[in-house]
Amino acid sequence: MTDFADSRPRPMVPALQRIYMPFNTIAETALRVIAGGLLVTHGYGKILNPFGAAGMVEGLGFYPGFFWSPLLAATEFFGGILIAIGLFTRPAAFAAMIVLLVTVYFHGVVRGEGLGGAEKSILWTAIFLFFAVRGSNSQSVDAKLGKQI
Template sequence: MKALRWLLLGGLTPPITVGDAVLTAVRIGTGLSIALGHGWGKVKDPSGIIGVSESLGFPLPTLAGWMAALSEFGGGILLAVGLLTRPAAFLILVTMSVAIYAHAFRWGDPFVQGWELAFLFWMLALQYVVFGAGRFGVDRWLR
């Protein structure tokens, strides 16, 4: 049970530092950027992401499209709030992995103005998979 709680909600935290505030600000900014800047549009009109899923050859493109849309929107909101941060960040990590693959290797987009943003979100999601929400997230209150 302790291992599951640590995996979902995080581990021990050090005394409050400036790093806690910065980690929180970056987490909120990242989560809201993913949710509102990318996920919300896909949730409102999933036809584009479903078409991308079809072009990538996913066996269930409608399901894959909705999973991408919800991982960006719902995962971004959860990340911003700091609730179930590690699982939400993992879903974002998977979605950004597909986006990097599609832009870089499938469509041949250049790094800048192609897959740079997906890579940046991938790196930020990796940070939250490893470190969790930090001191100022809902995960800490639940823990």
């Protein structure tokens, strides 16, 4: 298996590599922690009232709402915590990515907002796709346990 770092192009100014390399892990960790933390804050209201979004999810065609609404709340709140700390990163990020794909559909199609309305959800989907594929890095609970899914 090829190491991810080995496949990157070399910097045009090789002297700058000493500056960039130490920040690779820091930047990736920061993206994971921030994305997970923001997902937690987005799911916080839903976790306090797990059935509160039942009408909204049924409006999107997910029946029964009393099943999907708590699942949505748990995915956002607990999934965000898992992503932020880097535990079960791949499955948590995959679940978050699915939720965000639904919001792309909701904003882009159901509400008719097109790309302008769905662009944030598309960006969030891409971030969680990255972590669903890449997993966590050395600065995560997964790494400390020595295993990733």
